[in-house]
Amino acid sequence: xxxxxxxxxxxxxxxxxxxxxxxxxxxxxxxxxxxxxxxxxxxxxxxxxxxxxxxxxxxxxxxxxxxxxxxxxxxxxxxxxxxxxxxxxxxxxxxxxxxxxxxxxxxxxxxxxxxx
Numbered sequence: 331x332x333x334x335x336x337x338x339x340x341x342x343x344x345x346x347x348x349x350x351x352x353x354x355x356x357x358x359x360x361x362x363x364x365x366x367x368x369x370x371x372x373x374x375x376x377x378x379x380x381x382x383x384x385x386x387x388x389x390x391x392x393x394x395x396x397x398x399x400x401x402x403x404x405x406x407x408x409x410x411x412x413x414x415x416x417x418x419x420x421x422x423x424x425x426x427x428x429x430x431x432x433x434x435x436x437x438x439x440x441x442x443x444x445x446x
């Protein structure tokens with residue numbers, strides 16, 4: 331797969347405890363991104379954050395949270411990212427959860443896969 335030049339960075343913010351039929355929302359999103367052939371996805375776990383409810387989630391020892399913030403990042407062509415946004419919206423609706431989706435313009439300098 332070759333991607334170069336103009337692209338988009340899709341960032342999706344979800345809670346670690348958000349699930350659809352017992353499967354985490356972040357896992358649903360990553361597996362669906364893979365299924366539709368997006369270039370790749372990375373999930374990062376935050377150590378502290380809050381969302382629309384303003385409830386603080388933190389990894390501090392005295393206040394353990396089981397709903398840590400997660401960020402899923404996907405970079406691909408403008409068209410593929412725009413086509414994937416409705417898929418994420420459907421996942422959010424199926425999970426009946428909140429979340430945040432952002433998109434940024436970006437320029438890919440180099441993208442290469444393993445040559446195994």
